Amino acid sequence: MSNIEQVQQASNSPILWVLCGITVFVSVLQTVLYMRQCSKMTKEARIDPAIPKEAFRVGLISAIGPALGVFIVMVGLMASIGGPMAWLRLSIIGAAATELSAANIGADACGVALGSEQYTLLCLAVSWFTMALNGAGWLLFTGVATPSLESLRNKVSGGDMKWLVVLSGACSLGIFGYLNAGEILKGVGNTLAVLTGAVSMVILVKTVCKKVPKLMEYSLGIAMIIGMIFAVGYDQLFM
Amino acid sequence: MNEKELMKQWKKDSIRIGSPTNILAALTAFLPVIWLCTTYHCWPPVSTILTAWGMVAASFGAFYFVEPISYYAALGMTGTYLGFLSGNIGNMRVPCAALALDVTKSETGTIQAEVVSTMAICGSIVTNLIGTTSAVIIGGAVLAMLPEFLVAGLTKYASSAIFGATFGNFAIKYPKIAVFALLIPVVLKMFTGLPAAAVIVCTVFGTLLIARVFYQKGMLAS
Numbered sequence: 001m002s003n004i005e006q007v008q009q010a011s012n013s014p015i016l017w018v019l020c021g022i023t024v025f026v027s028v029l030q031t032v033l034y035m036r037q038c039s040k041m042t043k044e045a046r047i048d049p050a051i052p053k054e055a056f057r058v059g060l061i062s063a064i065g066p067a068l069g070v071f072i073v074m075v076g077l078m079a080s081i082g083g084p085m086a087w088l089r090l091s092i093i094g095a096a097a098t099e100l101s102a103a104n105i106g107a108d109a110c111g112v113a114l115g116s117e118q119y120t121l122l123c124l125a126v127s128w129f130t131m132a133l134n135g136a137g138w139l140l141f142t143g144v145a146t147p148s149l150e151s152l153r154n155k156v157s158g159g160d161m162k163w164l165v166v167l168s169g170a171c172s173l174g175i176f177g178y179l180n181a182g183e184i185l186k187g188v189g190n191t192l193a194v195l196t197g198a199v200s201m202v203i204l205v206k207t208v209c210k211k212v213p214k215l216m217e218y219s220l221g222i223a224m225i226i227g228m229i230f231a232v233g234y235d236q237l238f239m
Numbered sequence: 240m241n242e243k244e245l246m247k248q249w250k251k252d253s254i255r256i257g258s259p260t261n262i263l264a265a266l267t268a269f270l271p272v273i274w275l276c277t278t279y280h281c282w283p284p285v286s287t288i289l290t291a292w293g294m295v296a297a298s299f300g301a302f303y304f305v306e307p308i309s310y311y312a313a314l315g316m317t318g319t320y321l322g323f324l325s326g327n328i329g330n331m332r333v334p335c336a337a338l339a340l341d342v343t344k345s346e347t348g349t350i351q352a353e354v355v356s357t358m359a360i361c362g363s364i365v366t367n368l369i370g371t372t373s374a375v376i377i378g379g380a381v382l383a384m385l386p387e388f389l390v391a392g393l394t395k396y397a398s399s400a401i402f403g404a405t406f407g408n409f410a411i412k413y414p415k416i417a418v419f420a421l422l423i424p425v426v427l428k429m430f431t432g433l434p435a436a437a438v439i440v441c442t443v444f445g446t447l448l449i450a451r452v453f454y455q456k457g458m459l460a461s
Contacts, residue, residue: 001261003280006261010275010278010279014305015274016271016274019270019271019274020270020271022267023264023267023268023270024269024368025441026260026263026264026265026324026365027260027324027325027368028265028368029451030256030257030260030261030301030320030321030324031321031325031364031365033256033260033362034253034256034257034317034320034336034357034361034416035257035357035358035361036273036281036324037249037252037253037317038357038358038361040252041245041248041249041350041353041354042354044245044248045242045245045350045351047350047351047354050310051343051345051351051354051355052354052355052358052419053358054339054342054343055339055342055343055355055356055358055359055362056357056358056359056361056362057362058335058338058339058342058343059339059358059359059364059365059366060362060363061366062331062334062335062338062359062363062365063331063363063364063366063387064366065329065397065401066327066330066331066334066367066397066398066401066427067307067366067367067370068370068393068397069330069393069394069398070327070367070370070371070374071370071371071374071378071381072374072390072393073394074370074371074375074378074383074460075374075378075379075381075382075455076394078374078375078378078379083375084271084335085260085271086375087371087372087374087375088268088271090270090324090371091298091326091329091368091371091372092264092325092326093323093325093326094324095282095323095326095327098299099253101295101298101299102295102299103410104287105291105294105295106291108291108294108448109287109290109291109294110283110287112352114368115440119280120281121275121279121362122282122283123283124275124280124281125259125272125275125276125281125283125305126283126287126288126291128271128272128275129269129272129283129288129292130288130291130294130295132268132269132272132294132410133243133288133291133292133295134295134296134299134445135265135268136265136266136268137296137299137300137302138267138302138303138306138307138323139261139264139265139323139324140261140262140265140303141303141304141307141323141453142257142261142320142323142324143257143258143259143260143262143265143320144259144262144321145257145307146254146257146307146316146319146320147254149307149311149316149319150250150311150316151311152308153311154279156447161348163390163451164348165346165347165348165446166413166450166454166459167450168312168313168347169346169409169412169416170311170413170416170420170447170449170450171309171311171312171336171443171446171447172311172312172313172333172409172447173406173409173410173416173417173420173446174308174309174407174420174423174442174443174444174445174446174447175309175313175329175332175333175442175443176329176402176405176406176420176426177407177417177419177421177422177423177424177437177442177446178327178400178424178438178439178443179329179398179405179406179422179441180399180402180406180420180421180424181405181424181427181428181438181442182380182405182424183398183399183402184297184425184434185428185429186399189395189396190395190396190399191399193317193396193399193400193403194399194400194402194403194406195403196389196400196403197400197402197403197404197407198403198404198406198407199402199407199409200404201403201404201405201407201408202407202408202410202411204407205341205407205411206242206411207361209300214297216338216341217336217338217342219404219408220334220335220338220401220404220405220408222399223403223407224397224400224402224404225353225364225400226400226410227396227399227400227401227404228392228393228397228404229396231301231392231399231400232388232389232392232396232398235388235391235392236388239285
């Protein structure tokens, strides 16, 4: 058996689904526990029970668009790192780009290219160690330091609730400004997607959703589709 | 119980659930590689693993700290645990949570806002799991059926469009701050060779500083 076949076979072993499933299960467990905490708090704080349900639905619906993107990326990633690992890495922290970089870095450390004939089971192990170690960075930091982040936020806001609201908005704008800057610098297609996505959202929220509040739930999905149509249209016409 | 006590209780429960699960997931993620090395007797030399770890930490290490800090204001405590375990924070978790707060007209900092953003993130995690799991089962077949431009659109532009739309949604509330939030990283990325993590830090703190000045001068409509 060639190295490539060996690596392919090992990374698609049936038992791996179970082993990867354990971590996916931890994520599911956390989600279920937090939903229970929400329903408990809804009762204690006498929040209208319709509100958390509505919020859950908004999350469920608005994630469909981005999840379709993840779906496709996942199929690509399955080809390069195997089904079970792709499922594990994209179900928990990790974007395809990060995981592919980590897998590549692992191969680099062995002095070979990912997926080449020289990429042995030992190199595969290095790639997998690299992905797990990298992911652990975020998980351990948030697992340990999140309460300190809360104190940090309280310190920065100084107890001024109005400023806390502005602060949260400004932080979000900053981080999305950064994410958008990265997209804009990729090229005209991406810039169009960013701009039309942003403009459609503003128009939707300010006009259409005011008249039809029910549409607000779908606003993000609609804006995303409009942004994508413009970008793909540009590609079709000019590329 | 009053709002303050409820919030205290909420945070205590959040930590009790989130901290052990995130740490546990960091550990269980090593199970596949341990199985691989044991079954195929292919334990790599420790030095190779350390080299790879060093290389990956050089590329992403700063993000382990910068991202949780920068996203904290948008995600809150529960959202931080959920978001950093399930990933897809920028393109899924924050947009969903922010939209849910708008739809339910919940005010930042209240217990209702905590419940609402947590539920929205939970909803988005369910969708994501369905997405990745169905990709495993039917992914190849579906991809073969989709026209190429659609696949290209989803892989190349889905993130751009959702980032843009989410930015637009935040910009409605603070258009003046939004201008700077976009300008700072574009300029930094175009004209300086700063590493990505440093650009995030400068953008988030720069934006925060400008917001503070506007806020103190009363230039922000509330």
